[in-house]
Amino acid sequence: xxxxxxxxxxxxxxxxxxxxxxxxxxxxxxxxxxxxxxxxxxxxxxxxxxxxxxxxxxxxxxxxxxxxxxxxxxxxxxxxxxxxxxxxxxxxxxxxxxxxxxxxxxxxxxxxxxxxxxxxxxxxxxxxxxxxxxxx
Amino acid sequence: xxxxxxxxxxxxxxxxxxxxxxxxxxxxxxxxxxxxxxxxxxxxxxxxxxxxxxxxxxxxxxxxxxxxxxxxxxxxxxxxxxxxxxxxxxxxxxxxxxxxxxxxxxxxxxxxxxxxxxxxxxxxxxxxxxxxxxxxxxxxxxxxxxxxxxxxxxxxxxxxxxxxxxxxxxx
Amino acid sequence: xxxxxxxxxxxxxxxxxxxxxxxxxxxxxxxxxxxxxxxxxxxxxxxxxxxxxxxxxxxxxxxxxxxxxxxxxxxxxxxxxxxxxxxxxxxxxxxxxxxxxxxxxxxxxxxxxxxxxxxxxxxxxxxxxxxxxxxxxxxxxxxxxxxxxxxxxxxxxxxxxxxxxxxxxxxxxxxxxxxxxxxxxxxxxxxxxxxxxxxxxxxxxxxxxxxxxxxxxxxxxxxxxxxxxxxxxxxxxxxxxxxxxxxxxxxxxxxxxxxxxxxxxxxxxxxxxxxxxxxxxxxxxxxxxxxxxxxxxxxxxxxxxxxxxxxxxxxxxxxxxxxxxxxxxxxxxxxxxxxxxxxxxxxxxxxxxxxxxxxxxxxxxxxxxxxxxxxxxxxxxxxxxxxxxxxxxxxxxxxxxxxxxxxxxxxxxxxxxxxxxxxxxxxxxxxxxxxxxxxxxxxxxxxxxxxxxxxxxxxxxxxxxxxxxxxxxxxxxxxxxxxxxxxxxxxxxxxxxxxxxxxxxxxxxxxxxxxxxxxxxxxxxxxxxxxxxxxxxxxxxxxxxxxxxxxxxxxxxxxxxxxxxxxxxxxxxxxxxxxx
Numbered sequence: 001x002x003x004x005x006x007x008x009x010x011x012x013x014x015x016x017x018x019x020x021x022x023x024x025x026x027x028x029x030x031x032x033x034x035x036x037x038x039x040x041x042x043x044x045x046x047x048x049x050x051x052x053x054x055x056x057x058x059x060x061x062x063x064x065x066x067x068x069x070x071x072x073x074x075x076x077x078x079x080x081x082x083x084x085x086x087x088x089x090x091x092x093x094x095x096x097x098x099x100x101x102x103x104x105x106x107x108x109x110x111x112x113x114x115x116x117x118x119x120x121x122x123x124x125x126x127x128x129x130x131x132x133x134x135x136x
Numbered sequence: 137x138x139x140x141x142x143x144x145x146x147x148x149x150x151x152x153x154x155x156x157x158x159x160x161x162x163x164x165x166x167x168x169x170x171x172x173x174x175x176x177x178x179x180x181x182x183x184x185x186x187x188x189x190x191x192x193x194x195x196x197x198x199x200x201x202x203x204x205x206x207x208x209x210x211x212x213x214x215x216x217x218x219x220x221x222x223x224x225x226x227x228x229x230x231x232x233x234x235x236x237x238x239x240x241x242x243x244x245x246x247x248x249x250x251x252x253x254x255x256x257x258x259x260x261x262x263x264x265x266x267x268x269x270x271x272x273x274x275x276x277x278x279x280x281x282x283x284x285x286x287x288x289x290x291x292x293x294x295x296x297x298x299x300x301x302x303x304x305x306x307x
Numbered sequence: 308x309x310x311x312x313x314x315x316x317x318x319x320x321x322x323x324x325x326x327x328x329x330x331x332x333x334x335x336x337x338x339x340x341x342x343x344x345x346x347x348x349x350x351x352x353x354x355x356x357x358x359x360x361x362x363x364x365x366x367x368x369x370x371x372x373x374x375x376x377x378x379x380x381x382x383x384x385x386x387x388x389x390x391x392x393x394x395x396x397x398x399x400x401x402x403x404x405x406x407x408x409x410x411x412x413x414x415x416x417x418x419x420x421x422x423x424x425x426x427x428x429x430x431x432x433x434x435x436x437x438x439x440x441x442x443x444x445x446x447x448x449x450x451x452x453x454x455x456x457x458x459x460x461x462x463x464x465x466x467x468x469x470x471x472x473x474x475x476x477x478x479x480x481x482x483x484x485x486x487x488x489x490x491x492x493x494x495x496x497x498x499x500x501x502x503x504x505x506x507x508x509x510x511x512x513x514x515x516x517x518x519x520x521x522x523x524x525x526x527x528x529x530x531x532x533x534x535x536x537x538x539x540x541x542x543x544x545x546x547x548x549x550x551x552x553x554x555x556x557x558x559x560x561x562x563x564x565x566x567x568x569x570x571x572x573x574x575x576x577x578x579x580x581x582x583x584x585x586x587x588x589x590x591x592x593x594x595x596x597x598x599x600x601x602x603x604x605x606x607x608x609x610x611x612x613x614x615x616x617x618x619x620x621x622x623x624x625x626x627x628x629x630x631x632x633x634x635x636x637x638x639x640x641x642x643x644x645x646x647x648x649x650x651x652x653x654x655x656x657x658x659x660x661x662x663x664x665x666x667x668x669x670x671x672x673x674x675x676x677x678x679x680x681x682x683x684x685x686x687x688x689x690x691x692x693x694x695x696x697x698x699x700x701x702x703x704x705x706x707x708x709x710x711x712x713x714x715x716x717x718x719x720x721x722x723x724x725x726x727x728x729x730x731x732x733x734x735x736x737x738x739x740x741x742x743x744x745x746x747x748x749x750x751x752x753x754x755x756x757x758x759x760x761x762x763x764x765x766x767x768x769x770x771x772x773x774x775x776x777x778x779x780x781x782x783x784x785x786x787x788x789x790x791x792x793x794x795x796x797x798x799x800x801x802x803x804x805x806x807x808x809x810x811x812x813x814x815x816x817x818x819x820x821x822x823x824x825x826x827x828x829x830x831x832x833x834x835x836x837x838x839x840x841x842x843x844x845x846x847x848x849x850x851x852x853x854x855x856x857x858x859x860x861x862x863x864x865x866x867x868x869x870x871x872x873x874x875x876x877x878x879x880x881x882x883x884x885x886x887x
Contacts, residue, residue, distance in 0.1 A: 009606050016621065023625055026658055027632060034654035038637070038647040056649050063263050068846060072766050072854055081268060091766040092845035092856035095500065095817075095828035096431070100238065100262075139539075143596045150592070153635075154585050159642045160563045161577050210426060212339060216418055250423050 036106065041083040049109055057085065057105045057114055066099060078103060078114070089116040096121035176271070178284045184266065186257045187241050187248075196233070196256075198284040201306065203232045205255070205294075206267060208239040209247035211275040217293045222254040224299065228307055234258030237267050237275045280306060309394055310381035316401070317378040320371045327367070327414055328358050336422040340364060340414040346427040348794040356438035357428045359445075362560065362576075363414035369445035370404050373397065376453045389460035389470050396456035403583055411576045430795070430820045430827045434499050440491040444515065447485030448552040451518060453477045454525070455549035458542050459591065462598045471533050472884070474545075478526045479881025483874060485519050490870045498830060503764060503841060503858050505866065508652040510564040513634040514555040517627060521548040524623040531613040538604045539595075540620070546591045553584045563638055610680055615673050622665050629658050656759075663752055664711065667718045670745045674725050708760045715753045722746050740880030747872035754865035764858040770851055778859050780806035780840070787853070795820045800853065802831055804840045815844040815855075839863045 037055040039047070049055065057078055065077035065086075075088045076099075087105055097103060102122035107115045184192040196202075205221060207214040225232050234255035236244045241260060248258075261267050270279070271289075280288040280303055288302045327340070331354050336342040344357045344364070359365040377397045384390055432438065454477045461470050492512070493505040506512060525544040532541035558564055561577025607613035633655055637648045672679065679686040700710055726742050736742060765777050769784040776782075785801040795818040802813040815831030831842040838861045845854030 005606055008609050011609065012606065012617070019621070019625065023628070027629060030654045030658050031633070031636065031650070034651035034657075036649050036651055038649045043647070068848055068854075072768055074846075081264065092843060092854045095830075095843065139596065139599050146592060150585075150588050154581065154588075156639055156642055157557070157561075157563070157581050160638050161561060161581065212342065212418075215422055 038104075040080040041078055041085045042080050044085060044109070045083050051110055052108050054106065054108050057087070057107070057116075059085075059103065061097070061099050061101060061103050063099050078105065085112075085114050087114040087116050089119055091119075094119060094121045174286055174289045176286050178281060178286065179269070180266075182266070184259050187236055187244050187260045189260075190257075192257065192259060196231075197281070200283065201231060202281040203230050203303070204235060204270075204279040204281060205232060206235045206237050206272050206275045206277040207258075208237045208275045209243040210239065211237075213293045214276045215251065217276055217295065218251050218254075220295050220299075222252055225254045230307065231256060235267055235270075235272070236260050237272065238262060238264045278303075282306065309391070310385050313374075313378045313381045313394065317371075317374045320367075320374045324358075324367060324371050327364065328355060331355060331357055334425070336425045337417050338414075339416045339418060342418070342422055342425045344425065344428055346425040346794070348424075349428055349433075350793070352435075353428055353433050353438065356432070359441050360428055360432050363408075363412040365441050365445060366404075366408055366412055367414055368442055369449055370401065370408060372442075372446050372449040373401055373404065373452060376449060377401070380453065384473060387469060387473070389457065389464050389473075392460035392463045393453075393456040396459045397452065400452055400456075400587075403586070407576075407579050407583065411579055427794070427820065430818065431499065434495065436491055436495045437499065440488060440495060443484060443491060444488035447481055447488050448518070448556070450477060450481030450484055451522060451549050451552050454481055454545055455591070458545035459594065462542065462594060466532075466538060471529065475526075475529055475884075476881060478522070478529060478545075479877060482519075482522050482526050483877040483881060485515075485522060486870075486874055486877060489515060489519060490867075490874070493870075494867065497863065498832065503762075503843075503856070503860065505863070508633075508650075508655045510634050510637075511559055513630050513655075514558050516630055517634075518548050518551040518555060520623055520627040520630065521551050524620045524627070527616055527623070528620055531607060531616045532604075534613070535603070536605050536607050536613050537617060539599055540604070540617075542595060544620070546595060550584065550588050550591070553580065553587060557581050557584055563641075564634070610676070610683065610686070612673065612676060615669055615676070619666060619669050622662055622669070626659055626662050629662075630655065660711065664714060667715065667749055667752065670749070671718055671721060674722065708756060712753065712756050712760070715749060715756060719746070719749045719753060722749060740876045740883065744873055744876035744880065747869040747876060750869035751866060751873065754862035754869060757862035758860060758866065761861040762859060764856065766845075766854065766856050768848065768852045768854050770853075773852075775857070777857060780804050780859070782840075782842070782857055784853070784855070785812075792818075797829075798844070800831070800842075800844045800855075802842050804833060811840065813840060813842050815842045817844050834864050836864050837861060 037049075038058055039049070039055055040059050041057070044055075044057065059078040059080045062077035062079045062084060065075075067075045069075055069088075071090070072092070073088060073090050074093060075086060077084050077086050087107070089105070089107075097119060098121070104120045104122065105114065105116040106118040109115075178197060180194055180197070184194070184197075186192055197204075203224075207218075221232060224230060232255050234257070236258045239262065241262075244258070244260075248255075259266060264272075274291075276293060278290040278294050279286050287306060290298055290302050294303075327338075330338050330341050331345055332351070334341070334345065334347045334354075336345075340361070340363050341357075344360050345354055349357065357364075359368045377394065380393065380397075381390065454474060457470060457474050457477060461474075464470075492515070496507070497503075497505040521544060525541065525548050528537070528541040528544050532538045557577065557580035560580060563577070607617055633650045636650060640646045640648050697710075697714075722742070722745060726736060726746070730736050763778050765775075767775050769775065769782075771784050771786055774781055774783045781804070783803045783805070785803055787798060787800045790797050790799055797816050797818040800815045800817075802815065804811045804813060811833040813831035813833045814829075816829035818827050818829065820827070828844055831840075831844075833840045838859055841858040841860055843856040845856060847853055
């Protein structure tokens with residue numbers, strides 16, 4: 001009986017190690033394929049991002065920069081109050097998208113413009129602009 | 137034996153995790169370092185407008201003692217210091233000018249209507265660009281300018297105690 | 308005496324909460340928390356729900372729940388021998404939560420002045436579903452603190468039959484509550500956020516999934532550990548579930564992750580919650596290892612129900628690790644390489660989907676366990692045949708999602724037939740909750756795959772009266788009107804969808820809130836069992852046309868229905884053995 005128990009344990013441990021190896025392999029591969037850089041306009045300017053390379057652009061939509069163009073194209077400017085990048089997107093902007101509020105755009109650079117294929121507006125617990133509380 | 141290996145493994149993972157999280161918290165805080173702007177002089181390039189959209193003459197900012205107060209209708213601490221600002225304009229000879237920071241104009245007007253308007257006028261700074269050049273990091277902040285030079289800068293609420301410490305000496 | 312104290316603790320907290328709620332109902336804006344989250348234009352229901360709309364109030368509510376469960380425990384189980392340790396553990400947690408509340412998130416701070424109006428409740432939260440989502444989520448977290456305390460009690464007093472009964476009860480309640488919270492969040496994301504989906508693999512969502520996965524494994528582990536099989540593993544899962552729920556609140560509140568759902572973050576809260584996590588983690592795991600000698604455990608027999616349950620646990624923990632790594636990896640790269648990253652949803656779906664199939668295969672194997680046991684050689688042959696068939700299909704050009712759909716549909720049919728045969732031959736179904744729960748998980752998987760594979764979206768520009776043909780149905784923008792409400796004005800667009808002579812009307816809305824000028828939109832949705840028509844109103848163009856996002860989403864109703872069935876199964880499985 002003891003022997004059988006031990007055999008079971010060996011099976012289980014072997015199975016466990018084997019699946020651990022397999023999982024690590026698949027996890028690393030999937031991570032490699034699905035990493036998007038998440039950059040602010042300043043970081044985009046600082047790092048030489050290759051054209052057509054996918055990444056996510058995060059920042060605020062600049063005041064008075066949203067323009068409706070032909071054929072559902074929209075252009076706007078994403079800013080982090082230091083640098084800005086103009087973004088072109090074809091499609092309907094999400095409900096929560098508005099000027100002076102956070103946005104995450106997925107896309108790539110082409111001729112210094114960011115061509116977005118997905119726009120997600122951040123939704124916030126407090127929708128007021130961020131305030132810095134200083135207590136000194 | 138197996139238990140001991142498991143123990144070491146789990147504890148090591150935990151320590152690593154907690155260390156990483158602490159590091160991520162530390163780096164967050166460094167960004168929030170705030171600079172005091174005292175000693176710098178005011179340098180205005182763009183045209184300025186008040187909340188109603190009237191252009192502001194630059195001389196009004198550059199001549200004499202000017203108290204610049206950054207406020208917004210969404211800012212709660214501003215509401216707290218508001219009564220003190222009103223009392224200071226009544227008791228002292230001070231030119232109080234507001235900077236309405238990242239605010240909607242109709243909200244700003246309503247705020248002044250409801251809580252009183254101690255400002256001679258308020259510079260309308262929707263984008264925050266003017267404030268950024270001034271070195272503002274949030275609202276409220278208060279600057280004392282003498283002939284266009286920042287002599288005193290308060291980040292945060294102004295009350296009687298702060299007033300005595302930072303501003304009273306100039307009056 | 309102890310039980311009386313726990314009632315007193317609960318009553319005092321209840322009074323504190325009632326006092327805060329009263330300030331909300333009275334529009335007392337001299338309370339900073341009320342000022343920030345309410346306004347006098349707000350409907351009464353939302354004035355009340357504004358209580359837990361931000362961090363301070365929701366944490367207070369969570370403490371109230373924890374204290375409430377402590378009181379309930381004392382009321383029902385005062386005679387049990389585990390109660391002193393459980394009480395001490397909960398009191399310990401309660402103490403640190405209260406410290407956290409008082410020093411970093413006090414909702415009772417006031418102004419010296421009385422503002423005339425508040426800054427209004429976030430319009431996104433002005434939705435009945437989201438009004439109840441946070442309390443349910445917190446309740447789920449809190450109930451796992453109770454299971455944690457029972458597990459700790461077991462470490463000291465030994466795991467007897469009574470303790471297992473109560474562990475099962477609390478584990479079931481927490482599991483049910485957390486599942487309900489996740490479902491409510493999903494429903495809200497689909498109907499209110501208007502992103503067209505119900506799950507985005509966003510860090511904040513994943514963080515809630517972590518304790519849920521651990522809790523799922525934990526609930527299953529209770530079944531075999533009662534027979535002293537891998538008891539220490541069950542204890543470890545119980546502890547992890549609780550630790551993951553604290554870790555979740557730390558990560559959400561410290562704002563160290565880039566998420567599309569952002570919350571007010573405050574470094575001091577982050578530091579406090581991290582220290583709390585460290586304290587509980589080291590204390591409970593230290594205790595676990597020092598007592599592990601007591602938890603003498605056996606390994607289950609090969610090809611037995613217990614063995615399958617252990618396999619199920621392993622798969623669930625692997626899924627947990629995948630989500631954990633994918634969610635926290637960006638933090639690691641940011642700290643060590645100063646590189647901000649985000650992990651795409653494909654990472655999660657590509658890794659987790661096959662594992663879900665493995666789970667379904669395990670349910671199926673469990674159904675035919677008797678047969679498998681008696682014919683071990685046949686079992687091996689059958690599984691090799693099945694594996695090679697799938698390998699062959701996988702290598703062939705067949706779309707893997709279609710393959711998955713076929714597999715899940717087969718599993719669904721087999722499970723259903725098994726249940727029906729059992730019902731008609733014995734006029735009764737043994738362990739009904741298990742069959743129903745597993746059936747609904749299979750149905751859920753099927754619907755998710757269906758949704759993933761067939762849903763379509765198009766962005767168009769329409770004027771009132773215009774029509775567009777898409778995917779076999781005609782969408783027409785009937786009219787656009789402007790309406791006024793108490794605290795918002797809205798643009799209301801009516802659409803009609805015509806498919807094979809069946810006409811459906813959809814109303815999509817865009818609201819402008821009077822305080823703060825915030826704009827939100829209500830999505831127009833017309834649902835049937837198989838597919839949803841989903842319309843989001845975009846922006847107005849100069850020529851009077853509007854941009855519109857029009858989607859046809861498959862299987863959404865089935866996702867909700869199967870989740871609700873799952874909830875029923877969980878609830879029934881939890882309470883069936885208890886008179887209360």
